[in-house]
């Protein structure tokens with residue numbers, strides 16, 4: 001008996017992915033884990049899967065039919081490098097090594113190049129959906145060569161989530177493209193979660209809603225434009241009572257948010273590429289602020305009075321919903337801008353509409369909203385920003401007054417809403433006739449002779465600030 005696909009790494013993600021593969025018609029799955037006890041556990045618990053298990057990597061490789069195809073699901077970083085090397089030493093030209101872990105796309109670019117030089121196919125693939133997704137259908141974002149996609153595509157299609165009849169997997173682009181978009185996916189997830197958290201906080205602390213009422217609000221929102229996995233689980237988390245105290249669980253969870261790094265990577269790369277992903281940035285920073293108990297305690301004890309919450313309009317719940325929606329549009333617009341910039345920088349041909357399609361199911365940011373993004377790019381593939389797509393432009397402008405009211409109320413009541421307010425500032429920056437960047441250019445010219453351009457003629461100019469303050473042209477006008 002031989003296997004058409006193998007899985008290396010049988011912790012929670014790998015064993016669930018292996019079970020998912022085994023449950024699909026036509027797949028025979030080989031499995032291997034460094035520590036054999038884990039393999040035995042999987043075999044005992046899931047005899048129905050018909051796994052071909054191996055105790056050694058040599059035996060594992062020997063059970064794979066050619067071209068050999070193995071998916072690695074081990075800890076990102078050194079563990080992944082170690083397993084890649086073990087497989088590469090045993091694989092032959094044309095075989096395919098897939099890394100389904102949360103690799104940094106720069107590592108994926110390097111690994112792909114090194115393995116290509118050895119005649120092997122390497123496919124770094126983003127897999128989203130957590131444990132549940134791995135088992136029942138994740139959203140899958142593979143990079144790598146078109147040749148590898150030919151073999152791997154049908155296998156991945158067989159296990160992916162399905163949205164409106166289509167499997168949530170597409171060949172995103174070459175080498176690191178898959179892991180790059182998975183990184184941005186996670187960044188958008190951070191922004192989305194932060195915005196939902198701000199909506200909750202404002203409605204509770206300023207709007208005076210109880211946690212029980214908030215459960216209903218989020219359930220209601222989940223039946224409209226905001227319908228999404230994250231809104232749905234928000235209602236579930238809020239509805240959960242702590243068994244020990246009887247309080248809502250959210251009130252006994254320590255308010256310090258952790259992270260595993262993909263949000264930070266997204267922002268670091270955006271900074272390098274000059275893309276303002278302020279929504280994702282604020283979300284990463286908000287988690288960082290929350291995790292500074294000493295600073296928070298010090299400031300809390302210094303601040304003697306907090307603003308009194310202002311009166312809120314009767315429409316406050318709807319206002320917050322509109323602010324959330326508009327801010328979410330901004331966060332996604334920024335995330336897609338980053339993907340466009342990454343594609344240009346690294347030479348990937350990424351179909352943004354196809355990407356929005358594969359995020360409609362299986363992954364953490366799955367949402368009804370993504371259909372609108374699919375439509376936007378179908379109408380205009382080279383859209384300057386999602387904000388100018390007619391549907392989104394209308395959604396933002398119809399919620400604009402409410403968005404401004406909410407940001408104003410948040411500031412007046414001392415409830416932090418960095419996601420809502422920075423999204424509004426970003427929108428206002430893009431919409432402004434003139435920006436104070438003109439003054440910044442003047443300052444830069446003053447202290448560093450960095451020059452400036454003029455609105456009324458071509459060329460580059462400098463004012464002789466430390467001389468007679470006359471203006472000189474530093475490059476000849478093109479006229």
Ligand code: NBP
Nearest residue numbers: 009010011012013034035073074075076079082101102130
């Ligand atoms: P972990 O990230 O906890 O990794 C545990 C696995 O890595 C075990 O199989 C372990 O083998 C293996 N491993 C390690 Br650690 N070092 C190794 C080495 N040097 N050589 C061989 N194997 C090694 O597992 P996970 O949570 O299932 O995640 C797997 C991958 O999927 C990660 O890259 C993760 O970032 C990614 N991911 C996770 C999620 C999620 O929701 N958890 C979602 C999406 C993606 P052992 O049993 O012998 O120790």
